[in-house]
Amino acid sequence: MQKKSVLLLSFLAILTLGVVGTLRSQDAPADSAHARHSVAVSLLRAINTAEYDYKNKHGAFASKDSLLASEEFKGRGMAWAARNEPQLASAHPSNGPEVLPGWTLRLNLTPDGKGYDVLLEDTADKSCAWAAYTDERGIIRESKPIGCKS
Numbered sequence: 001m002q003k004k005s006v007l008l009l010s011f012l013a014i015l016t017l018g019v020v021g022t023l024r025s026q027d028a029p030a031d032s033a034h035a036r037h038s039v040a041v042s043l044l045r046a047i048n049t050a051e052y053d054y055k056n057k058h059g060a061f062a063s064k065d066s067l068l069a070s071e072e073f074k075g076r077g078m079a080w081a082a083r084n085e086p087q088l089a090s091a092h093p094s095n096g097p098e099v100l101p102g103w104t105l106r107l108n109l110t111p112d113g114k115g116y117d118v119l120l121e122d123t124a125d126k127s128c129a130w131a132a133y134t135d136e137r138g139i140i141r142e143s144k145p146i147g148c149k150s
Contacts, residue, residue, distance in 0.1 A: 035140070037130065039119050040103065042085040044134045045092075047107075047118055050077030051136070060113025061136065064105065065095050098123065 050073035054062040057072065057127055067073050073093075082089035099105035102124035109116045117135040128148040134140045 012048055018027060031126070033130070036124070037078060037132070038101075039085045040114075040122065040132045041140055042088060043082040043100070043103075044118060044120055044132055044140050045084075046073065046077035046081035046088075048134055048138045048140075051116060052138075053077070055113075061109055061116045063109050064107040067095050067107065068095055 008136060015085075038076060048068055051061050052117065053072035054067060054070055062070060062072075065066045078088065078091070078093075082091075093099045093105075097104055099120070102122060103122045104123055106119045106121075107116060108118075115136045117133065119131055119133050121129060121131040131143050132140055133143060
C-alpha cells in the first residue's frame with residue numbers, strides 16, 4: 001500500500017511539473033507581447049503629452065515631422081516615457097516608415113490643427129498586427145484585426 005502511495009504521489013508530482021512547465025512556456029510570448037504593447041502605450045502617452053505642450057506653445061497641434069523634431073516631444077514627452085519604459089531612454093524615433101524598429105506610426109492632423117489621431121502598429125506581430133490608437137482626447141485604445149485569436 002505504501003509503495004502504491006509513493007508511486008501515485010511521484011506520478012502526480014511529475015504530471016504537475018509538466019503542466020506548470022507547459023503553461024510557463026505558453027506564457028512567454030504573451031509576456032513578450034505585453035512588454036512590447038507597454039512600450040507602445042508609453043510612446044503614445046509621450047505623443048499626447050508633447051502634442052498638448054506643442055499646442056499650448058504654438059496654438060495648434062503638430063504634424064508628425066514637426067512633433068518628432070520638437071523640444072516638446074524630445075524633452076518632456078520622451079523623458080516621461082523613458083521613466084515608465086527604460087528602453088525608450090535610448091530610442092531615437094524616426095520620421096521614416098518605422099518610428100521605432102518594429103513600429104509604424106501614422107499621425108493625421110485636422111486642417112485647422114485643432115485635432116489629431118495617431119495609429120501605432122506593431123509590424124513585428126505578423127499573426128495579429130496589434131495596434132494602438134489615440135487622438136486629441138488623450139484616450140488610448142488597443143486593437144487587433146477581427147478574427148485574430150491572440
